[in-house]
Amino acid sequence: MQHAAVPVPRDRLIVPVLGLFLFAIAAGFLMSLLPLSLSGRGLSAELAAWLASAFYAGLLLGAMRIEPVVRVLGHRRALVAFLSLLAMTVVAMSLWSSAALWLGARLVAGAATAGIFVVVESWLLLVDDERQRARRLALYMTALYGGNALGQILITPVGVAGSLPFALVGLLLVLALLPPLLVRRGAPRLQVHHRLGLRAVKRLSRPAVLGCWVSGLLLGPLYGLLPLYLIQRPELAGQSGPMMALLIVGGMGVQPIAGALSARYSRTLLLALFNLMGMLGILVLLLAESVVGIGMALVLVGAAAFALYPVAIAQACQGQANSRIVSITELMLLCYSLGSVVGPLLAQWSTGSLTQLPLYLGIVFSATSIYMLVQAAAGTESAVMEPPAGLD
Structure with missing residues (x-):
């Protein structure tokens, strides 16, 4: 049954x-x-x-x-x-x-x-x-x-x-x-209940799947490596704790905005815009020479990074029957988890130094924004397709 x-x-x-x-x-x-x-x-x-x-x-x-x-x-x-x-x-x-x-x-x-x-x-x-x-x-x-x-x-x-x-x-x-x-x-x-196997990821909205994966690629290093990066910034002088709090405040503050926009506009375009916001935040972080500037940058980065997962999962569930929701959220969490595991390792391997962590974050934000802009221009708001018989 x-x-x-x-x-x-x-x-x-x-x-x-x-x-x-x-x-x-x-x-x-x-x-x-x-x-x-x-x-x-x-x-x-x-x-x-x-x-x-x-x-x-x-x-x-x-x-x-x-x-x-x-x-x-x-x-x-x-x-x-x-x-x-x-x-x-x-x-x-x-x-x-x-x-x-x-x-x-x-x-x-x-x-x-x-x-x-x-x-x-x-x-x-x-x-x-x-x-x-x-x-x-x-x-x-x-x-x-x-x-x-x-x-x-x-x-x-x-x-x-x-x-x-x-x-x-x-x-x-x-x-x-x-x-x-x-x-x-x-x-x-x-x-x-409609059970979706791992192969169903291929039939989910590609921007949604990528959005959840990129969310993990970003949040894994932000949680695990950013505190160590902030400690090395001479401008902060022991204020890395409050700076991390600002990152989370940015993520909290953007949620009502992301929810309201997600209900009205193309979610693929929103994913592109939030990644562009992240690029702006990274640029400010690199150029900032004061505590205020770094704090503003982290609010922007937090807002961008923390907005990706809810927008992406909403897109994955768009137009889906309730019977698929549990399996879809399971698959989206799997994508996020993969990104969270790989992200810190990839950040350390690609930059070779914690001082270059913003470079890794900027590359992820910029590459994702370009992809999402291309998908939005193509008008791809794809949903889960009906699988061939026997694939579930």
Whole structure:
């Protein structure tokens, strides 16, 4: 029996959005906590890079195995399951300081996080109105990035020593469980489901697929390498933290704008324009000689980079039946995850020095903008085509 989802009522959106926001606070705090707590727990500082790789590997693996879980459990119970699994990895890491255990826990945490992303994205996208989809995606991204920013800010007052930081992360994840546990109505009801295999990527909108992949190529280095680049800028003098906050603020601020524009104009053209904005931001970053100039550049870069994923996924879902939404969001997360894994490695290999990180970002922005402009001029707003019999 195949299953598909009936759209969720608008007044029940608080369940996935509030759960996502609390999860994002916990994830943002944990992102900063793990590398900073290694020495205090007797672990090597070199483990930080491996922990990040393990997490993204889990994200990549999880992105390929989420749809069956959602099909069997439904959106609400799947969200509870993935949040619970993530909370268990935090408990394990707080109790045992073992490099092997932490690597395994982060691998599992990445898979659980992929599940949370796909469940919440598909939950919000299960609506026939394209404008509502765009607005809901903007709400999703604002909650996600706002929570991440708030979580990273908490690192200063809470600290990284002892068991309190891990207890706080666990508490936030337990609170994130409450909305889907307490509100039992409003989740999408599974009736018919259309499973799309990996080969379906070939039939998705090419600009949408590329947009998600490029989003990973950009955000992976921005999260992982940009802080190290900013530390080397003499103008900043220890202000790399606030500069990273400005990057995220730019990403948050652009979401309502991206959502409104995505509902009215060609999404391929919007992807081109946001990449052009990123090129402008990189140019300002290279020329800036003051804290204000660097801050303005990072706001532009953040707005451009963080706008690509929601616009691209909205384009991928454009005109699609609700029965395809879960599989499409799964495939889009897979594309993003591939970019996130490859991006930092490609940035280091292509430039050879962190001081040349803007060069890598500028090349990605410029090449993508040219491609999107060509596609927009050709009028390609392609959607998923019906597959030949037997390919699903």
